Amino acid sequence: xxxxxxxxxxxxxxxxxxxxxxxxxxxxxxxxxxxxxxxxxxxxxxxxxxxxxxxxxxxxxxxxxxxxxxxxxxxxxxxxxxxxxxxxxxxxxxxxxxxxxxxxxxxxxxxxxxxxxxxxxxxxxxxxxxxxxxxxxxxxxxxxxxxxxxxxxxxxxxxxxxxxxxxxxxxxxxxxxxxxxxxxxxxxxxxxxxxxxxxxxxxxxxxxxxxxxxxxxxxxxxxxxxxxxxxxxxxxxxxxxxxxxxxxxxxxxxxxxxxxxxxxxxxxxxxxxxxxxxxxxxxxxxxxxxxxxxxxxxxxxxxxxxxxxxxxxxxxxxxxxxxxxxxxxxxxxxxxxxxxxxxxxxxxxxxxx
Numbered sequence: 570x571x572x573x574x575x576x577x578x579x580x581x582x583x584x585x586x587x588x589x590x591x592x593x594x595x596x597x598x599x600x601x602x603x604x605x606x607x608x609x610x611x612x613x614x615x616x617x618x619x620x621x622x623x624x625x626x627x628x629x630x631x632x633x634x635x636x637x638x639x640x641x642x643x644x645x646x647x648x649x650x651x652x653x654x655x656x657x658x659x660x661x662x663x664x665x666x667x668x669x670x671x672x673x674x675x676x677x678x679x680x681x682x683x684x685x686x687x688x689x690x691x692x693x694x695x696x697x698x699x700x701x702x703x704x705x706x707x708x709x710x711x712x713x714x715x716x717x718x719x720x721x722x723x724x725x726x727x728x729x730x731x732x733x734x735x736x737x738x739x740x741x742x743x744x745x746x747x748x749x750x751x752x753x754x755x756x757x758x759x760x761x762x763x764x765x766x767x768x769x770x771x772x773x774x775x776x777x778x779x780x781x782x783x784x785x786x787x788x789x790x791x792x793x794x795x796x797x798x799x800x801x802x803x804x805x806x807x808x809x810x811x812x813x814x815x816x817x818x819x820x821x822x823x824x825x826x827x828x829x830x831x832x833x834x835x836x837x838x839x840x841x842x843x844x845x846x847x848x849x850x851x852x853x854x855x856x857x858x859x860x861x862x863x864x865x866x867x868x869x870x871x872x873x874x875x876x877x878x879x880x881x882x883x884x885x886x887x888x889x890x891x892x893x894x895x896x897x898x899x900x901x902x903x904x905x906x907x908x909x910x911x912x913x914x915x916x917x918x919x920x921x922x
Contacts, residue, residue, distance in 0.1 A: 607629065
């Protein structure tokens with residue numbers, strides 16, 4: 570079944586139609602007097618769920634069928650796929666668009682002429698102007714360049730009407746065009762790129778469309794934690810809630826993360842929050858989380874973090890103490906950095922650090 574999607578039109582009468590209408594209804598309307606001269610419509614042709622063609626019809630003398638036939642003929646001349654072109658032609662009952670070989674040109678009859686009698690007194694014919702061969706060569710070259718340019722322009726301007734396959738666009742990584750031609754598959758495409766941590770692919774999608782979820786996913790992969798929190802105003806599934814909790818941890822708001830985890834009840838997230846708090850030196854809140862975890866390992870890590878933190882603070886004070894010698898301050902600076910590195914190594918680095 571062929572359906573037409575009305576993308577845009579300056580004809581107010583089209584508002585009475587649904588977004589997808591049968592092709593017969595569309596053709597009947599645009600060829601009627603209700604669709605006035607000078608009005609235009611941008612439309613897409615679908616067969617089942619596959620888009621076959623996208624075009625613009627400007628009413629100005631030619632009927633819809635005549636307009637489409639001329640555009641398909643241009644695509645044929647530009648070397649586009651005849652199979653795709655004929656599918657569109659079949660939808661509009663235009664017949665086969667395959668070009669037919671031109672008939673041979675008739676040869677002019679040969680007329681024999683007799684040499685004129687030598688008459689020195691006869692009037693001489695006017696002098697014939699002859700074009701030199703090199704001039705003909707230049708003219709031929711110019712015509713060839715112009716011809717190639719026109720064909721190239723026609724191909725570039727018309728080839729976009731035939732929609733490429735979704736699988737081909739995704740296979741070659743052209744995610745932006747995949748989102749443009751298949752808007753109904755944007756959500757699944759975005760989920761696939763997020764699962765693969767494909768930051769480049771998500772950036773390509775953002776050039777075609779943007780919303781809070783896409784901005785959220787982009788910010789998370791870029792570890793822009795403030796951006797994640799700022800774009801969390803949409804219906805979050807469990808995965809996005811877990812990511813938001815992680816963002817809160819690294820944005821310096823661990824209590825927000827723990828509030829979200831009251832719903833998620835994720836042991837892994839609790840341990841991640843705990844380890845991150847140790848690395849960030851947020852030991853008061855880490856003490857509360859260690860009680861929730863309730864394991865000997867968590868208590869051991871917490872006590873080590875407190876020891877390293879105390880040593881770090883002492884070395885930090887010594888590094889700027891004017892009463893100490895320059896050598897002692899340098900040593901204190903090295904000690905401070907070492908204690909900090911030890912605290913940040915507790916439990917190992919998380920994948921988001």
